[in-house]
Amino acid sequence: MRFPYAKVQFRSTGEPHDPAERQRALDLVRTPGVTDILVLSHGWNNDMAAAEALYQDLAASLDSVRRPGGMNLAVIGVLWPSIRWAETGQLAGGGLGVDDGAAQLRQEIQETVADPELAAALDALVGDLDSAAAQARFLGLLRGSMPAVAPxxxxxxxxxxxxxxxxxxxxxxGEPLPLVLLPEAPGGAGSLGGGLASFSDVFRAGRLLLNTATYFTMKERAGTVGSTGVARLLNDLATVAPNVRRHLAGHSFGARLVTAAARRHAPLHSVSLLQGAFxxxxxxTDYDGDKDGFFQGVLSPGRLTxxxxxxxxxxxxAVGIAYAIISRLARQNASAVGGPDDAYGGLGRNGALRTPQVAAPPDTLLDADATYAFRPGKVYNLQSDAFIKSHGSVTGREVANAMIQAMTSR
Incomplete structure (x- = not known):
C-alpha cells in the first residue's frame, strides 16, 4: 500500500469483526500530519485478498497522479462479507450443454448460498428443474431467502x-438477453407467454434467478454494513480527528455501502461512486411523481463540503445484465432494458438520473493529466467509456486523478 493503511472487517450485521482493527483505524487518522482519510469499500466479492488487491491498485494510481503539496492521505479499507456474482459470460450461458449447465448451476449455488441447508435443498432440485414442481420449489426457496423491502x-x-x-x-x-449487453449471443430462446422454459435454457434461467436473488440480498447487506458499522466508524474518526477531511469511495455494491454511510454521517468532503451497482x-428527487430516491438526503445542503x-x-x-434481468422480471419495455428510460437501471450504467444536484451538461472522465472544476455539493456523472472497459476496471490513473481533484476541491 502506497499510503498509511488500516483494514476494518465488518460482519453482515455491521458489527466490527475485530475491535482491534477499529482501534488501528482510529490511531491511523490521529497520525501527525495526516490531512485526509479515504475510506474504501469493495463490491460483490467473496475473496478478501481480491478486495485488498483492488485497494492496492487504486492506491498506486492515486499515488501516481498530481496532488497538492501538503496533502497527506491515509486509507482505510472496509472488508465486508459480500457474495461473488456470476461472471458475465457465465450468465450469458452461450454454448453450454445440459450437463455443463447443471454443473454450473450447482457450482454457483455452492459459491453464493451461505446457508448449507438452503444450498442443499436448491442443489437437490437441479436434476428435475425441467418440471413445474421443481421450478416452483426452487423459486419458492429463493423467495424465502430474500430480505424484506425497506420502506x-x-x-x-x-x-x-x-x-x-x-x-x-x-x-x-430463460430467454436470451439483449445482444448489446452480452459478450456473445447466448443459445436457445424461451417463451414470453409463460409456461415452462425449454430444457436447454432452464439451467441458465436458474442461474439468472439465483443471481438476481443474490443481488437483492447483497443490496440489503451493503446498506446495513454502511448505515451501521461504517457510519459509526466515520463518527468515531470525526471525534478523534475533527480537522482531517473524510472521503468515501466505493466500487459496485461498495458504492451503495458508502452512500448508506453518507446517509447517516455528515459532513463528508467527497464521495466517489465507481460503477455503482444500485x-x-x-x-x-420526484423520480416517480412524488417519490424521492432512498439516498436523496445525502445531497441535502451542508452534508457534502x-x-x-x-x-x-x-x-x-455486469451492471447492465443485472438490470436487464430485473427489468425483464418486472416486465418492463424490452427495448429499454437497463437503460435511462427503464424503471430499473443502474448507476454504473446510466449515472444519477432525475437528480437536481447533477452538474450540467453531462461530464466525461478525462485523462490522467486533465483538470476539473468541481464544486461543493454537486454531483458529476462522469461518462467513462474511454477509460473504464468493464465493471471492475476502476483503478486506472484517470479515475484516480478525478478522485484526487474531488478530495482537494474547495
Whole structure:
C-alpha cells in the first residue's frame, strides 16, 4: 500500500469483526500530519485478498497522479462479507450443454448460498428443474431467502421474483438477453407467454434467478454494513480527528455501502461512486411523481463540503445484465432494458438520473493529466467509456486523478 493503511472487517450485521482493527483505524487518522482519510469499500466479492488487491491498485494510481503539496492521505479499507456474482459470460450461458449447465448451476449455488441447508435443498432440485414442481420449489426457496423491502426503496424486487407463477419467471429468465449487453449471443430462446422454459435454457434461467436473488440480498447487506458499522466508524474518526477531511469511495455494491454511510454521517468532503451497482434513481428527487430516491438526503445542503463523483459506462456488462434481468422480471419495455428510460437501471450504467444536484451538461472522465472544476455539493456523472472497459476496471490513473481533484476541491 502506497499510503498509511488500516483494514476494518465488518460482519453482515455491521458489527466490527475485530475491535482491534477499529482501534488501528482510529490511531491511523490521529497520525501527525495526516490531512485526509479515504475510506474504501469493495463490491460483490467473496475473496478478501481480491478486495485488498483492488485497494492496492487504486492506491498506486492515486499515488501516481498530481496532488497538492501538503496533502497527506491515509486509507482505510472496509472488508465486508459480500457474495461473488456470476461472471458475465457465465450468465450469458452461450454454448453450454445440459450437463455443463447443471454443473454450473450447482457450482454457483455452492459459491453464493451461505446457508448449507438452503444450498442443499436448491442443489437437490437441479436434476428435475425441467418440471413445474421443481421450478416452483426452487423459486419458492429463493423467495424465502430474500430480505424484506425497506420502506421508500426506489428499487424493490420485481414482482415475479417475489410472487406469481414460477413457470413464467423461468421462461422470462430463460430467454436470451439483449445482444448489446452480452459478450456473445447466448443459445436457445424461451417463451414470453409463460409456461415452462425449454430444457436447454432452464439451467441458465436458474442461474439468472439465483443471481438476481443474490443481488437483492447483497443490496440489503451493503446498506446495513454502511448505515451501521461504517457510519459509526466515520463518527468515531470525526471525534478523534475533527480537522482531517473524510472521503468515501466505493466500487459496485461498495458504492451503495458508502452512500448508506453518507446517509447517516455528515459532513463528508467527497464521495466517489465507481460503477455503482444500485438504482440510477437512488439520489433522485420526484423520480416517480412524488417519490424521492432512498439516498436523496445525502445531497441535502451542508452534508457534502466537496463533490460527489459517479463513473458510468455502457461497457459495464455486469451492471447492465443485472438490470436487464430485473427489468425483464418486472416486465418492463424490452427495448429499454437497463437503460435511462427503464424503471430499473443502474448507476454504473446510466449515472444519477432525475437528480437536481447533477452538474450540467453531462461530464466525461478525462485523462490522467486533465483538470476539473468541481464544486461543493454537486454531483458529476462522469461518462467513462474511454477509460473504464468493464465493471471492475476502476483503478486506472484517470479515475484516480478525478478522485484526487474531488478530495482537494474547495
Amino acid at each position: 421508500g426503496d426506489e428499487e424493490p424486487p420485481p414482482s415475479l421474483l417475489t410472487e406469481g407463477d414460477a413457470g413464467t419467471a423461468f421462461s422470462l429468465a 438504482s440510477h434513481y437512488a439520489l433522485s 466537496g463533490p460527489m463523483l459517479i463513473t458510468h459506462t455502457a461497457n459495464d456488462l
